[in-house]
Amino acid sequence: MRTLFLADAHLKQPSDLNYRALLEFLDKQLGRVDTLVLLGDIFEFWVGYQHTVFAAYVPILEMLGRYREAGTQIIIVEGNHDFHLGPYFHDRLGALVLPDGGGVELDGQKVFLAHGDLANPEDRGYRILRSVLRSWPLRLLIRISPPDLAWGIAAKASRQSRRRRNKKSQQVPAREILQNYARAIQSRGYQTIVTGHFHQPFHETTEGYELVALGDWIDQFSYAVCENGLFELKTYDPVSDLGS
Numbered sequence: 001m002r003t004l005f006l007a008d009a010h011l012k013q014p015s016d017l018n019y020r021a022l023l024e025f026l027d028k029q030l031g032r033v034d035t036l037v038l039l040g041d042i043f044e045f046w047v048g049y050q051h052t053v054f055a056a057y058v059p060i061l062e063m064l065g066r067y068r069e070a071g072t073q074i075i076i077v078e079g080n081h082d083f084h085l086g087p088y089f090h091d092r093l094g095a096l097v098l099p100d101g102g103g104v105e106l107d108g109q110k111v112f113l114a115h116g117d118l119a120n121p122e123d124r125g126y127r128i129l130r131s132v133l134r135s136w137p138l139r140l141l142i143r144i145s146p147p148d149l150a151w152g153i154a155a156k157a158s159r160q161s162r163r164r165r166n167k168k169s170q171q172v173p174a175r176e177i178l179q180n181y182a183r184a185i186q187s188r189g190y191q192t193i194v195t196g197h198f199h200q201p202f203h204e205t206t207e208g209y210e211l212v213a214l215g216d217w218i219d220q221f222s223y224a225v226c227e228n229g230l231f232e233l234k235t236y237d238p239v240s241d242l243g244s
């Protein structure tokens with residue numbers, strides 16, 4: 001059994017380099033993947049309308065449709081940029097949607113999947129914001145706001161959050177946060193944990209747990225493969241003409 005893990009592509013426009021690289025990569029992998037695990041923030045902004053998707057995301061959704069047709073099971077965890085994934089992913093792509101992450105069994109191993117945004121217990125402000133964004137009044141408000149308006153607001157918010165993140169990211173001790181998180185998850189009976197969010201790829205195995213942090217698909221093009229129970233963190237090299 002072969003499982004592919006990806007996170008944090010933060011896709012915006014199909015003409016962007018990382019978007020094209022992802023389509024190219026998925027096209028090459030098509031037919032060779034039993035389970036595709038998308039670990040959050042694949043989209044820079046996604047909120048699930050019942051009958052509408054953002055035009056920019058049609059190419060990637062078509063690719064995921066081809067995965068479904070090829071018999072790949074898709075598992076998707078929501079991130080801090082993409083939420084209410086349910087309607088499209090569940091209904092159209094037959095995906096297993098895990099809004100807050102959760103445990104799955106892969107090759108007989110209990111594996112915990114998490115975007116990683118909940119890994120830091122100190123981050124109380126974010127937890128409050130997260131629960132507001134996912135609350136039913138907000139969900140209702142989003143449902144009734146025109147998609148063009150929502151997309152415009154999100155594009156603005158994402159430019160601001162990028163500036164904040166650039167300032168903040170050097171200060172966040174991602175490895176330490178994730179190690180503590182992995183120990184907590186391990187005490188719940190999971191030996192392996194796969195996460196994204198921090199945009200720092202690393203893979204470590206201790207006596208207690210195996211931790212795979214995926215990095216991102218913005219400029220690192222890192223991803224993981226689990227084949228017959230063995231995890232490997234890899235990097236994709238986009239074909240050269242994508243850079244031009």
Ligand SMILES: [Mn+2]
Pocket residue numbers: 008040041079080081115117196197198
């Ligand atoms: Mn994230």
